[in-house]
Amino acid sequence: MRDAPSEVGLERHFVLHAPNIHSGGGRSLLLPLLRALTPPATVLLDSRLTPVPKIDPKITVLSFSPTLLGRLRAELALRSLTQPQNDILCFGNLPPLLSRAEANTSIFLQNRYLIPPSSFAGLPWKTTVRLWIERIWLARRRGAARLIVQSETMASAVIKAFNQEPDIYPFTPQLSPASKAEYGSKSLDFLYVASGEAHKNHITLLAAWERLAMSGLKPSLGLTLSACDAARFEAPLRSARSAGAMIELLPLRSAEEMPELYASARAAIYPSLFESFGLPLIEAKAAGLPIIAAERDYVRDLVDPVETFDPTSENSIARAVRRYLRQPTDRIEILNAKGLLVKLRQNK
DSSP states (O other): OOOOSSSSSOOOOOEEETOOOSHHHHHHHHHHHHHHHHHSHHHHHHHHOSSSSOTTSEEEEEEOOOOHHHHHHHHHHHHHHHOOEEEEEEETSOSSSOOOOOOOEEOOOOGGGGGGGGOOOTTTTHHHHHHHHHHHHHHHHOOOEEESSSSSSHHHHHHHHHSSSOOOOOOOOOOOOHHHHHHHHHOEEEEHHHHHOOOHHHHHHHHHHHHHHHOOOOOOOEEEEOOOHHHHHHHHHHHHTTTTEEEOOOOOGGGGGGHHHHEEEEEEEOOOSSSOHHHHHHHHHHHTTOOOEEEEEHHHHTTTOOOEETTHHHHHHHHHHHHHTTTTOOOOOOOHHHHHHHHHHHTT
16 A cells, blocks of 8 residues: 655546445445546545455555544545545545535445434444434535435435435446356245344344244245344344244355355345445345335335335234245134124133
């Protein structure tokens, strides 16, 4: 990695500011963006982003540690690059902290939590504090910057929160679904590709799988959770499995390995409460999987699910799974007055 340039030339160039992106959906979008960059350009990256893809050697690459001092260094470097002749893309949701965000600055908003009035319920207190700070940072420092989002639902939330209409530019990595012949038979009935944040709604999904198992229906479910996230869900996992639910914790996969993972499933399920985009929905669609998802606007922005449910209700999720598997829940008999009297006499 090179040191920050002491002077910025007069030639107009592109500045990509992403010192807080190293994992998850942000990483999946950042990597192809880096590969597509052409000089003149400068990129500011998180040192945890490894491996860095092959970048044109004429592009200046700056790396910063994920510490308070490292982030300050990144902001100082960005301030030195904030010139009228430069186009700046803040890829990590936040505007410049130490320089004014002018019209040549764009902010790519990927984190729905930063758009009020999104609730922080269920998040660790440290995460909540960080998000409150970042929410204030975005509100106070965005200035004249252009806001960029990836869906109509996210755009509506931005308009309500900031009275500013953003540009909608959805983009994805190059998707290359695996063929059935390449990876053989299906090993999972349902697949949920998501990290373990509270809004991903794993606890309600696990409760639905426990309910299904207790009723005698035991479809398999694959979850892409890190060891840390899996540990947080130990109790609901244990409860569901003790009821007979078939739940498999899957190792984290690289972007290149995701087509193989999707090819191993018969259907995708997506109970997340909200998303700024929902890349796994696009990936599942590209893989040709039927999608069972929350009845939420962010879902309808991207795909047409074969079944939907209320993501706050384990019973609704379980019923949607039953409908998809053609094992619908038995309906309670609706009685008339005479029928009620018959039942009452029978139960004496």
